[in-house]
């Protein structure tokens with residue numbers, strides 16, 4: 462496969478800027494001013510991102526998963542500066558606590574962080590784990606949501622509940638009672654919290670759905686119906702509906718068709734699409750489980766390939782905003798996704814890589830990772846944006862916005878940036 466990545470490994474920035482970045486990498490100087498304001502003042506870069514229409518102070522969010530399953534993780538993320546956090550995915554249920562997707566409530570504390578070499582031979586990391594959704598009670602989840610809203614009130618870091626609703630096969634109907642009860646209950650918690658955020662739900666199409674081997678027609682039916690069923694049970698107009706798509710074991714063209722299906726059938730309902738959950742290896746075994754989700758460079762290769770194809774075919778029209786996920790291990794990777802339309806990125810694995818990957822030795826993993834994502838002199842967001850600004854011929858006096866990047870594909874041929 463041709464290398465899909467557009468940004469060179471050698472950033473094009475002048476010596477003075479290089480020295481500034483090196484010095485910002487070696488020592489934190491943004492504590493007083495705040496990270497984003499510091500970057501704006503010092504480099505004339507605005508690093509705000511967006512989840513749907515919601516502005517976030519930077520594009521880096523915590524992806525739904527084991528690292529957003531308890532309130533102390535959310536608090537650390539908020540205090541240490543993430544743009545937003547998506548809470549662990551809860552499995553929908555009806556008023557009698559019945560879930561047709563009960564099998565997704567798996568208790569599996571053990572996670573192993575492993576090196577993984579992609580098909581192209583690139584080394585990255587993957588987290589091996591055999592769990593699936595939230596494994597405690599729905600009431601416990603509601604408590605996490607309510608407490609996360611309190612953290613938002615203190616810190617302004619948006620928090621996003623995530624749900625996996627019932628997904629029927631072709632002979633079944635949707636269990637609407639689960640859509641109704643779960644959505645209405647989450648909205649009640651949101652109402653009671655009087656939080657100054659829209660009511661947000663991200664529907665997760667779990668990576669492990671691939672293991673069910675659904676047909677293409679079944680998957681497209683989910684995409685046509687699920688957003689409407691969620692929307693049907695939301696009362697407020699102040700809402701954001703996100704859909705996180707999985708990577709089924711079909712080819713790239715089908716994956717593009719999935720994104721188009723949402724755009725063609727649900728653009729009045731879906732406010733943002735998270736692209737795309739992890740790949741699935743049917744043969745890999747972990748403990749007693751066969752069939753394991755994985756990431757690394759195969760994941761970002763695939764996701765970027767599919768998004769490139771999507772914007773090539775669809776990009777002249779307006780499309781539902783994209784939030785990226787998949788091997789975002791640098792600011793440079795974030796920009797690769799932004800060049801394909803993404804306005805933010807959701808990260809899981811990079812928060813778990815060995816500590817030697819981080820320049821900072823103190824503080825939480827969130828803090829160390831964010832520092833790396835912003836200031837790494839070779840591939841951080843600051844150096845990558847400065848290099849891009851240079852290539853595009855934008856003057857240094859002009860503020861260059863991260864949110865300009867998702868629009869670039871409409872104005873320049875992306876290949877020219879190589």
Ligand SMILES: Cc1cc2nc3c(=O)[nH]c(=O)nc-3n(C[C@H](O)[C@H](O)[C@H](O)COP(=O)(O)O)c2cc1C
Pocket residue numbers: 524525526527549550572588590593594595623665666667705737738739756757760786787788789807808809810811
């Ligand atoms: C251990 C683990 C648990 C996860 N659980 C969820 C989940 O509950 N809901 C979800 O939407 N995604 C889940 N994911 C997927 C992540 O949110 C993320 O989209 C994916 O791992 C790709 O990002 P990464 O390459 O940075 O890990 C999980 C990932 C891992 C590694």
